[in-house]
Amino acid sequence: MTLMTDYxxxxxxxxxxxxxxxxxxxxxxxxxxxxQEQAEQSxxxxxxxxxxxxxxxxxxxxxxxxxxxxxxxxGLHCSPVARPGAWWEQPVINQPEIGILGILTREFEGIxxxxxxxxxxxxxxxxxxxxxxxxxxxSNYSQAHKGRLPPYTQYFLDPAARVIxxxxxxxxxxxxxxxxxxxxLLDLDSDPELLPGFRWLTLFEIQTLMAEDDMVxxxxxxxxxxxxxxxxxxxxxxxxxxxxxxxxxxKGAMHTIDTLRQWLAQMRLKHALDxxxxxxxxxxxxxxxxxxxxxxxxxxxxxxxxxxxxxxxxVPLWFQPLLRHDGxxxxxxxxxxxxxxxxxxxxxxxxxxxxxxxxxxxxxxxFDYQWRSEHVGGVHFLEHFQEPPADAxxxxxxxxxxxxxxxxxxxxxxxxxxxxxxxxxxxxxxAWMTLSQLQQLxxxxxxxxxxxxxxxxxxxxxx
Amino acid sequence: MTLMTDYxxxxxxxxxxxxxxxxxxxxxxxxxxxxQEQAEQSxxxxxxxxxxxxxxxxxxxxxxxxxxxxxxxxGLHCSPVARPGAWWEQPVINQPEIGILGILTREFEGIxxxxxxxxxxxxxxxxxxxxxxxxxxxSNYSQAHKGRLPPYTQYFLDPAARVIxxxxxxxxxxxxxxxxxxxxLLDLDSDPELLPGFRWLTLFEIQTLMAEDDMVxxxxxxxxxxxxxxxxxxxxxxxxxxxxxxxxxxKGAMHTIDTLRQWLAQMRLKHALDxxxxxxxxxxxxxxxxxxxxxxxxxxxxxxxxxxxxxxxxVPLWFQPLLRHDGxxxxxxxxxxxxxxxxxxxxxxxxxxxxxxxxxxxxxxxFDYQWRSEHVGGVHFLEHFQEPPADAxxxxxxxxxxxxxxxxxxxxxxxxxxxxxxxxxxxxxxAWMTLSQLQQLxxxxxxxxxxxxxxxxxxxxxx
Numbered sequence: 001m002t003l004m005t006d007y008x009x010x011x012x013x014x015x016x017x018x019x020x021x022x023x024x025x026x027x028x029x030x031x032x033x034x035x036q037e038q039a040e041q042s043x044x045x046x047x048x049x050x051x052x053x054x055x056x057x058x059x060x061x062x063x064x065x066x067x068x069x070x071x072x073x074x075g076l077h078c079s080p081v082a083r084p085g086a087w088w089e090q091p092v093i094n095q096p097e098i099g100i101l102g103i104l105t106r107e108f109e110g111i112x113x114x115x116x117x118x119x120x121x122x123x124x125x126x127x128x129x130x131x132x133x134x135x136x137x138x139s140n141y142s143q144a145h146k147g148r149l150p151p152y153t154q155y156f157l158d159p160a161a162r163v164i165x166x167x168x169x170x171x172x173x174x175x176x177x178x179x180x181x182x183x184x185l186l187d188l189d190s191d192p193e194l195l196p197g198f199r200w201l202t203l204f205e206i207q208t209l210m211a212e213d214d215m216v217x218x219x220x221x222x223x224x225x226x227x228x229x230x231x232x233x234x235x236x237x238x239x240x241x242x243x244x245x246x247x248x249x250x251k252g253a254m255h256t257i258d259t260l261r262q263w264l265a266q267m268r269l270k271h272a273l274d275x276x277x278x279x280x281x282x283x284x285x286x287x288x289x290x291x292x293x294x295x296x297x298x299x300x301x302x303x304x305x306x307x308x309x310x311x312x313x314x315v316p317l318w319f320q321p322l323l324r325h326d327g328x329x330x331x332x333x334x335x336x337x338x339x340x341x342x343x344x345x346x347x348x349x350x351x352x353x354x355x356x357x358x359x360x361x362x363x364x365x366x367f368d369y370q371w372r373s374e375h376v377g378g379v380h381f382l383e384h385f386q387e388p389p390a391d392a393x394x395x396x397x398x399x400x401x402x403x404x405x406x407x408x409x410x411x412x413x414x415x416x417x418x419x420x421x422x423x424x425x426x427x428x429x430x431a432w433m434t435l436s437q438l439q440q441l442x443x444x445x446x447x448x449x450x451x452x453x454x455x456x457x458x459x460x461x462x463x
Numbered sequence: 464m465t466l467m468t469d470y471x472x473x474x475x476x477x478x479x480x481x482x483x484x485x486x487x488x489x490x491x492x493x494x495x496x497x498x499q500e501q502a503e504q505s506x507x508x509x510x511x512x513x514x515x516x517x518x519x520x521x522x523x524x525x526x527x528x529x530x531x532x533x534x535x536x537x538g539l540h541c542s543p544v545a546r547p548g549a550w551w552e553q554p555v556i557n558q559p560e561i562g563i564l565g566i567l568t569r570e571f572e573g574i575x576x577x578x579x580x581x582x583x584x585x586x587x588x589x590x591x592x593x594x595x596x597x598x599x600x601x602s603n604y605s606q607a608h609k610g611r612l613p614p615y616t617q618y619f620l621d622p623a624a625r626v627i628x629x630x631x632x633x634x635x636x637x638x639x640x641x642x643x644x645x646x647x648l649l650d651l652d653s654d655p656e657l658l659p660g661f662r663w664l665t666l667f668e669i670q671t672l673m674a675e676d677d678m679v680x681x682x683x684x685x686x687x688x689x690x691x692x693x694x695x696x697x698x699x700x701x702x703x704x705x706x707x708x709x710x711x712x713x714k715g716a717m718h719t720i721d722t723l724r725q726w727l728a729q730m731r732l733k734h735a736l737d738x739x740x741x742x743x744x745x746x747x748x749x750x751x752x753x754x755x756x757x758x759x760x761x762x763x764x765x766x767x768x769x770x771x772x773x774x775x776x777x778v779p780l781w782f783q784p785l786l787r788h789d790g791x792x793x794x795x796x797x798x799x800x801x802x803x804x805x806x807x808x809x810x811x812x813x814x815x816x817x818x819x820x821x822x823x824x825x826x827x828x829x830f831d832y833q834w835r836s837e838h839v840g841g842v843h844f845l846e847h848f849q850e851p852p853a854d855a856x857x858x859x860x861x862x863x864x865x866x867x868x869x870x871x872x873x874x875x876x877x878x879x880x881x882x883x884x885x886x887x888x889x890x891x892x893x894a895w896m897t898l899s900q901l902q903q904l905x906x907x908x909x910x911x912x913x914x915x916x917x918x919x920x921x922x923x924x925x926x
Contacts, residue, residue, distance in 0.1 A: 269647060275601075
């Protein structure tokens with residue numbers, strides 16, 4: 001077995017690399033913004049019956065693609081195990097294929113760069129965001145002998161590839177049924193041709209862009225969340241408060257990693273959900289009309305049909321369903337210093353599409369934040385995100401969810417600092433942990449949910 | 464958050480507890496053997512058309528239960544991603560429900576005991592084996608308000624239950640499609656009523672019974688594999704060579720745990736399988752006749768129908784399909800001392816039913832050992848398991864696979880000691896690790912396959 005290169009040091013170096021040998025950050029920002037403005041992509045809502053290549057299965061009412069591939073919209077019945085008699089039903093995206101999300105990295109002059117792509121997705125409010133080098137599926141791979149592959153696929157197929165991380169992670173468990181993506185970081189020693197639409201960026205640049213709205217897509221954030229850091233404490237000029245939490249050893253941590261694992265295990269048992277797929281036409285309280293499938297209350301989301309015309313895709317015109325959301329969600333994280341290290345309050349959050357029922361999520365997460373905050377009480381810690389003092393906000397940005405499946409689904413992603421962790425009473429389904437511990441738990445595959453992984457990816461370690 | 468009790472010490476104490484306050488081991492052995500001999504269970508093979516409540520779906524040919532519950536036999540298409548154009552197809556068990564495998568434990572006079580059940584399963588060659596306290600599904604749970612629950616279910620539903628471990632683990636990935644079970648160990652402080660068919664046993668006793676053939680079932684082994692130990696090095700009389708490997712810190716280990724994780728990540732990428740469920744009637748090279756579904760070559764396995772009559776089950780008569788295997792499989796582990804610690808050579812093994820494609824498995828594992836060893840070469844390290852010297856065999860027993868789905872599927876489980884780890888050249892898809900490291904990787908949920916988990920459960924730490 002070859003010895004593992006210490007990538008942690010290399011990632012830290014990239015996180016403080018303000019200089020990019022290819023172009024400066026302002027140039028990249030303008031490049032991305034001009035692509036967003038000039039992108040030729042039209043997304044027009046159409047009646048569901050006009051979705052070419054899609055049909056409602058006669059027996060189940062499921063919305064399926066004629067090829068039998070891609071995804072389908074089916075029904076889900078869900079019962080919380082601990083509350084006999086309680087249940088709900090909803091439409092869900094069923095896509096048994098494993099997606100591949102891969103980023104190529106390499107060092108130039110001692111600094112690690114990440115190959116990012118400016119990619120259009122129909123659900124993006126601003127059309128184009130930074131995506132991983134490769135977004136594909138295994139069936140794209142295994143059809144390698146048949147035809148055109150997405151750019152850079154061959155590097156991920158190379159048996160000699162140096163894999164830095166390769167983690168199975170879940171997608172949004174409130175909308176997908178047991179969907180997994182393989183998140184890959186590769187280390188190259190060759191210098192591949194730089195194709196149009198791709199740029200080499202440092203982690204410093206990516207983290208800076210993530211402090212802005214809607215620049216870095218969900219898939220990129222998921223892959224980048226697998227990065228672990230180590231700090232040599234020698235060149236920490238410009239370090240933010242997050243650096244120490246992301247690189248700290250277990251010393252100073254409120255709980256051991258064993259205790260956190262046991263806590264999650266307990267929560268996974270207590271908050272287990274019994275789920276089963278059911279025909280879409282049997283889902284109670286959801287109705288279908290010509291234009292969509294929606295809850296009788298018009299809350300939650302709507303299954304809508306769109307016609308997409310794009311200039312830069314292999315297929316210039318296609319039809320597909322998208323899950324449409326109104327308003328803005330909230331992914332809120334409370335943090336506080338204790339034992340000299342910044343800790344975050346994470347929640348053991350049940351979601352019906354998660355195999356293990358429960359993953360680690362934000363302190364507060366609400367897809368329908370505006371509606372809920374006006375109409376519903378009883379969400380733990382929500383009050384801390386309603387008009388927090390300006391100096392307590394350590395991060396605030398709007399981030400988009402998967403633009404290939406969701407139409408304008410966006411969360412405000414907020415980190416609020418509290419004076420004292422010990423002073424905050426919390427129910428048993430919450431736990432304080434450092435960023436480094438969250439990262440360690442995330443290595444276990446499908447223990448940390450997509451919003452919490454955004455936390456790992458988004459926070460700037462250097463300014 | 465309540466502080467984690469140090470269960471590792473308690474488990475070690477149980478592993479050396481030769482004395483059982485309730486009955487001695489010989490008594491339990493005789494009890495189990497007499498149940499095996501006297502059990503009133505008849506399993507009779509019947510034509511598939513006579514499986515009451517089961518039917519072949521008109522469009523797909525899938526073998527399904529009329530309730531829509533339990534499991535179905537469907538088809539699987541599989542392509543190794545790294546070998547474009549290569550593929551195979553096979554029948555597979557599809558059971559999206561998460562199973563619950565739970566063992567109650569508690570301390571009596573300072574020694575931890577495990578509540579084991581003598582349970583009949585139709586596929587067991589000897590009818591009755593030791594099973595977990597509870598084998599159920601979440602839908603059993605969520606129907607709690609409707610009727611009779613399996614014994615001891617209420618302990619697993621208790622919100623105040625002290626959960627020691629609760630891990631999602633895969634089932635045999637060559638036969639099941641993405642089947643998971645939640646493996647649970649609970650710590651009780653009450654003394655529940657002891658029902659007929661149940662006994663409190665120490666780990667010493669269970670490990671002793673696992674050195675014998677077909678006494679402890681697959682589900683028990685899976686749950687017990689989640690046990691981690693710590694050694695105080697004070698009372699190690701009678702300790703076997705396995706103890707140090709199961710309790711060693713990273714000191715002396717050939718690789719760090721980070722290196723092992725990275726190795727597995729690499730193997731999961733390189734040996735990824737692209738899988739999709741297909742109609743059973745479209746599976747190539749498999750044929751169906753009145754009595755079964757089998758490969759044209761008559762190798763692998765056969766889907767057979769059985770009528771089961773049992774005296775001790777809620778349902779005294781039922782019909783079901785079972786996967787029938789001829790002959791005996793092999794799960795072989797090479798081990799060798801290096802750095803003062805016993806290391807095991809584990810294989811990154813691709814299996815089509817595993818979400819992540821690859822899990823850590825035995826050095827050698829063959830379901831069709833006899834046939835393969837006679838007819839096929841090219842299996843790495845197989846030669847070390849063919850007539851090894853007697854003093855090199857550290858463990859040899861026959862263990863049964865899941866008797867609710869497999870008919871007489873059994874593996875010979877062998878541990879062979881080699882003189883020197885460094886002298887053994889191995890391909891990159893093998894890695895040396897200690898039992899303690901294997902246990903640590905197994906905490907990550909679905910990283911260690913069922914045969915390798917048997918290794919963690921089976922080996923006696925004390926004699």
